[in-house]
Amino acid sequence: MFQPPRGTRDYLPDDQQKKNWVIDQVREVYEAYGFEPLGTPAFENLEMLMIKSGEDIINQIYNFKDKSDRELALRFEHTASTVRVVATHRNLVKPFKRYTIGPTWRYERPSETRFREFWQADVDIFGVEGSIADAEVLSAVVDAFSRLGFEGFTIILNDRRILKSIIQLAGIPEEKSLDAFRAVDKLGKIGREGVIDELRGISPNEETSMKLLDLLGLKGNPSEVLDQAKVMLQNYEAGVKGCKALEELYKFAKAFGFAQYISVDLSLARGLDYYTGPVFEVIAKGYENYGSIAGGGRYDEIVELFGGSPTCATGVSFGVDRVTLILEKKGAFADMALGAKVYVAPVNKKVIEEAIKIAQKLRAENIPTIVDMMGRKLGKQFEFADKKGILKVVVVGERELAEEAVTVRDMKSGEQTKIKLDELVSVLQ
Amino acid sequence: MFQPPRGTRDYLPDDQQKKNWVIDQVREVYEAYGFEPLGTPAFENLEMLMIKSGEDIINQIYNFKDKSDRELALRFEHTASTVRVVATHRNLVKPFKRYTIGPTWRYERPSETRFREFWQADVDIFGVEGSIADAEVLSAVVDAFSRLGFEGFTIILNDRRILKSIIQLAGIPEEKSLDAFRAVDKLGKIGREGVIDELRGISPNEETSMKLLDLLGLKGNPSEVLDQAKVMLQNYEAGVKGCKALEELYKFAKAFGFAQYISVDLSLARGLDYYTGPVFEVIAKGYENYGSIAGGGRYDEIVELFGGSPTCATGVSFGVDRVTLILEKKGAFADMALGAKVYVAPVNKKVIEEAIKIAQKLRAENIPTIVDMMGRKLGKQFEFADKKGILKVVVVGERELAEEAVTVRDMKSGEQTKIKLDELVSVLQ
Numbered sequence: 001m002f003q004p005p006r007g008t009r010d011y012l013p014d015d016q017q018k019k020n021w022v023i024d025q026v027r028e029v030y031e032a033y034g035f036e037p038l039g040t041p042a043f044e045n046l047e048m049l050m051i052k053s054g055e056d057i058i059n060q061i062y063n064f065k066d067k068s069d070r071e072l073a074l075r076f077e078h079t080a081s082t083v084r085v086v087a088t089h090r091n092l093v094k095p096f097k098r099y100t101i102g103p104t105w106r107y108e109r110p111s112e113t114r115f116r117e118f119w120q121a122d123v124d125i126f127g128v129e130g131s132i133a134d135a136e137v138l139s140a141v142v143d144a145f146s147r148l149g150f151e152g153f154t155i156i157l158n159d160r161r162i163l164k165s166i167i168q169l170a171g172i173p174e175e176k177s178l179d180a181f182r183a184v185d186k187l188g189k190i191g192r193e194g195v196i197d198e199l200r201g202i203s204p205n206e207e208t209s210m211k212l213l214d215l216l217g218l219k220g221n222p223s224e225v226l227d228q229a230k231v232m233l234q235n236y237e238a239g240v241k242g243c244k245a246l247e248e249l250y251k252f253a254k255a256f257g258f259a260q261y262i263s264v265d266l267s268l269a270r271g272l273d274y275y276t277g278p279v280f281e282v283i284a285k286g287y288e289n290y291g292s293i294a295g296g297g298r299y300d301e302i303v304e305l306f307g308g309s310p311t312c313a314t315g316v317s318f319g320v321d322r323v324t325l326i327l328e329k330k331g332a333f334a335d336m337a338l339g340a341k342v343y344v345a346p347v348n349k350k351v352i353e354e355a356i357k358i359a360q361k362l363r364a365e366n367i368p369t370i371v372d373m374m375g376r377k378l379g380k381q382f383e384f385a386d387k388k389g390i391l392k393v394v395v396v397g398e399r400e401l402a403e404e405a406v407t408v409r410d411m412k413s414g415e416q417t418k419i420k421l422d423e424l425v426s427v428l429q
Numbered sequence: 430m431f432q433p434p435r436g437t438r439d440y441l442p443d444d445q446q447k448k449n450w451v452i453d454q455v456r457e458v459y460e461a462y463g464f465e466p467l468g469t470p471a472f473e474n475l476e477m478l479m480i481k482s483g484e485d486i487i488n489q490i491y492n493f494k495d496k497s498d499r500e501l502a503l504r505f506e507h508t509a510s511t512v513r514v515v516a517t518h519r520n521l522v523k524p525f526k527r528y529t530i531g532p533t534w535r536y537e538r539p540s541e542t543r544f545r546e547f548w549q550a551d552v553d554i555f556g557v558e559g560s561i562a563d564a565e566v567l568s569a570v571v572d573a574f575s576r577l578g579f580e581g582f583t584i585i586l587n588d589r590r591i592l593k594s595i596i597q598l599a600g601i602p603e604e605k606s607l608d609a610f611r612a613v614d615k616l617g618k619i620g621r622e623g624v625i626d627e628l629r630g631i632s633p634n635e636e637t638s639m640k641l642l643d644l645l646g647l648k649g650n651p652s653e654v655l656d657q658a659k660v661m662l663q664n665y666e667a668g669v670k671g672c673k674a675l676e677e678l679y680k681f682a683k684a685f686g687f688a689q690y691i692s693v694d695l696s697l698a699r700g701l702d703y704y705t706g707p708v709f710e711v712i713a714k715g716y717e718n719y720g721s722i723a724g725g726g727r728y729d730e731i732v733e734l735f736g737g738s739p740t741c742a743t744g745v746s747f748g749v750d751r752v753t754l755i756l757e758k759k760g761a762f763a764d765m766a767l768g769a770k771v772y773v774a775p776v777n778k779k780v781i782e783e784a785i786k787i788a789q790k791l792r793a794e795n796i797p798t799i800v801d802m803m804g805r806k807l808g809k810q811f812e813f814a815d816k817k818g819i820l821k822v823v824v825v826g827e828r829e830l831a832e833e834a835v836t837v838r839d840m841k842s843g844e845q846t847k848i849k850l851d852e853l854v855s856v857l858q
Contacts, residue, residue, distance in 0.1 A: 011468030032792040034769035034799035039440030064493030255782035340463035351682035370463035421590040
C-alpha cells in the first residue's frame with residue numbers, strides 16, 4: 001500500500017476544510033489591507049535560491065535537474081521568488097503590496113508537527129522606506145490572527161542596526177557580527193551559558209561576551225527600552241537610527257491599533273542574515289509554548305542583490321499548517337459546521353429525480369447539499385447524514401410531492417416539519 | 430536577471446486575482462454540491478505514479494531523488510494521489526465526494542498557452558456504481574462553468590464498453606483494443622485517413638479499419654444514437670450495458686438540468702487507458718476552437734489496482750489556467766473590480782495617523798483599503814489611486830477632521846462630497 005512520501009502528509013477533508021477556513025480568513029484580511037496575490041512557480045532556478053541563502057541551503061531543499069539538465073529546486077520560502085518578480089518587473093507600481101499563501105518544501109527531519117511540505121502565508125510591502133510599512137504588515141498579521149480567534153499577543157521588536165551597534169559597543173569585530181547575530185539568536189533556546197559558548201572564537205574574550213549579553217538584556221516597554229538604548233548607543237549612528245525606526249513603528253502601531261502588544265527586546269536577532277532594519281516576532285497569548293507564530297522584518301538590500309533597482313522591503317510570514325494545528329488544539333473548530341448542510345433523501349427510487357431537482361434548487365442558492373446516490377433505505381440515509389454531521393434532512397416522498405411539499409427533519413431534535421417546496425430555500429437558508 | 434524556470438510563468442497580481450476569482454467560483458459551486466476538499470503532497474513516490482500511467486510517464490514528468498535516495502516525482506494530475514488516499518483509508522464514508530484545485534506539473538514543450546506548471550480542478554465521486562454519479566460530476570462542472578459566465582455547452586458522451594464492443598464487432602482482436610482506442614481518439618485531430626494509417630498493425634486489414642470507422646460514425650441526439658447502437662450491438666453484452674448506462678446518465682441529466690447539452694458520439698475514446706464506463710468531454714459554445722474545456726469518465730478498477738477494496742469511481746477535470754485565459758479573451762474580467770476599492774489620502778504628514786485609523790475602520794468591515802505610506806502630495810496620491818483602478822478616494826484633511834468629517838472623491842466623475850466619519854462605512858459599502 002502506498003503512503004505519502006516520507007515527511008509529507010495528506011489533508012483528509014475534515015482537516016483540509018479547517019486549513020481552507022484559516023486560509024480564507026487570512027486572505028480576506030490581507031485583501032482588506034489592499035495586499036494583492038502573486039503567483040510564482042513551485043520550483044525556481046537553484047542558483048537564484050542560493051543568492052540570499054548560500055550553498056548550505058542545498059542540504060535543506062529538494063533540488064533536481066529537469067530533462068534539459070537545468071538545476072532547479074522546490075521553493076523553501078516565498079521571499080526569493082517575490083524578490084525575483086520585483087527585481088525583473090521594474091515598472092511595478094510602488095508601493096507594491098503582495099500576499100502569497102502557498103506550499104513550500106524543506107528536507108528537514110520530520111516530526112508530528114513538522115512536515116517537509118508546509119504552507120506559508122506572507123505579506124510584504126516593497127518600496128516604502130518608513131516604519132509605517134513595517135507597522136502595516138504587522139497590523140495585517142495581527143488582524144488576521146484576531147480574525148482566527150486569537151485573543152492577545154506579544155509582538156517582540158528589535159532592529160538589526162541596534163543589534164549591530166551593541167555588538168560593536170561590546171567589542172566584537174564588525175566582520176563577525178553576522179556570526180554574533182546567529183549566536184545571540186539562540187539565547188531563548190540555549191540560555192546565557194550556551195550563547196557565551198557559541199561566542200567563543202567570535203568574541204575576543206569571555207568578558208566581551210558577558211558585556212554583550214548584558215547590553216542585550218534590555219527588554220519590555222518600548223518607550224522606556226528605546227530611551228535607555230538611545231543613551232547607551234549615542235555614539236553609534238546606526239544604532240540610534242534603529243531606535244528611531246522602532247519609535248516610529250510604535251507611534252504608527254498606536255494608529256493601527258496594536259501598540260498595546262509591543263515589547264522591545266534588544267536580544268531578538270532572527271536567524272536570517274538578510275534583515276537590515278526592524279525585525280519582529282509575534283507570540284500568541286496563552287500559546288507561548290509554541291514560540292513565535294509569525295515573524296519577519298525589513299530587508300532593504302535584497303532586490304538590488306537580485307539585479308533590481310534598490311527597493312525597500314518589509315514583510316511578515318507565518319506557517320499555515322502550524323497555526324491550523326494550534327487552532328485545532330484550542331478547540332476553535334469544535335462548533336464549526338464544515339461540509340454539506342443539507343441532505344436530500346428520496347424515500348424510494350421513484351422519486352430520485354424529484355430529489356435531484358430539489359437538491360439543484362438548494363445548490364443554486366449556495367446551500368451545500370448532498371442527495372442520495374446509493375438508493376439506500378431512509379434509515380440508512382439518516383445514518384449517513386448523521387455521520388457527515390448534517391443538521392437538516394429533506395425527505396422526499398410521493399404523497400408530500402403530490403402536495404408540492406417535503407418533510408424537513410432536524411437531525412439534532414429528530415423533529416419533522418412539512419414544508420411547501422416554494423418555501424424550502426428560505427426555510428433552509 | 431533571473432526569470433521563472435523555462436516553461437513556467439509568474440501570475441502578477443492582475444492575473445492572479447482573475448485566476449483566484451475563477452477558483453473561488455468553482456470552489457463555491459463544488460462545495461454547494463457537497464464535494465469536500467482533499468489535500469495531497471505536490472510530489473509522490475515515482476513507483477506509485479507509474480502504476481496507472483506506465484513507464485512512459487517518466488519522459489513527461491519531473492522526477493528526482495530526495496536526500497535519502499527515494500525516487501519521487503511531482504504529480505502530473507490529481508487522480509493518482511486521490512486514489513492512493515481512497516485505497517489506504519478504507520474507512521472513508523462512501524460515497525466519498527472530493528474536489529481538488531491545485532498545481533500539477535508536466536515536462537512538455539511549452540507554448541504561449543501551455544505551461545509546465547498548470548492548475549487542475551477535479552471533482553470525483555468514489556463508491557457509486559450508478560450513472561447518477563457520472564451525471565452529478567458533469568452537473569457540477571457545467572454549473573461551475575455557467576457561474577463563470579459560459580452560456581451553453583456541448584457535452585459529448587460515450588462509454589468505453591460501447592467502444593470495446595464496436596472494436597470487436599469490426600473484427601479487431603480484443604488484446605489490441607487499447608491500441609485501437611488510442612488510434613480512434615485521434616479522429617478529430619488526424620481525420621479518417623490518419624486513423625486508418627494508425628490502425629495498420631492493429632486492425633487485421635484496411636477493410637476492418639474502414640468498417641470500424643463506419644460503426645463509430647454514429648453521433649448526435651442521445652436517444653436516437655443509443656437506440657441504433659443497442660440494435661447494432663445486441664450480441665455484445667458489454668456494449669449493451671454501455672448503452673444502458675448512457676441512457677440512465679441522460680435520464681438523470683434531465684433532472685440535474687443539463688440534458689439539453691448532451692450529444693452521444695461513439696468515436697469519443699479519451700486518451701487515458703483506465704476508463705471503464707462512460708467517458709465525457711465538455712465543449713463551450715462559442716469556444717469550440719479551444720477543443721474540450723473539461724473531460725473525464727468512469728474508472729472503476731483503479732482503487733483496487735492501488736491495493737484498496739474494489740471501489741467505483743468517476744470524475745471530471747479541467748485546466749484552471751486555460752479556462753482563465755479563455756475568460757480573459759472573452760472579456761469576462763473587463764468590468765470586474767479587482768484589488769482595493771478605497772484609497773485613504775492624508776493631505777499632509779500631520780494627519781497620517783488619523784488616515785490610518787480611518788483605513789483600519791474600513792478594513793474591519795472588509796472594504797479593501799489602501800492608505801498612503803509615501804507621504805506623497807495629494808495630486809500624486811490621486812494619480813496612484815487612478816493607476817490602481819480605485820474608484821473612491823477618502824481625503825483626510827485637518828479642517829474636515831475638526832468637523833468629524835472627510836471628503837470622498839469619486840475618481841470617475843471627479844465629484845467630491847463631504848461625509849461625516851460615522852457615516853463613512855455605510856457610504857462606501
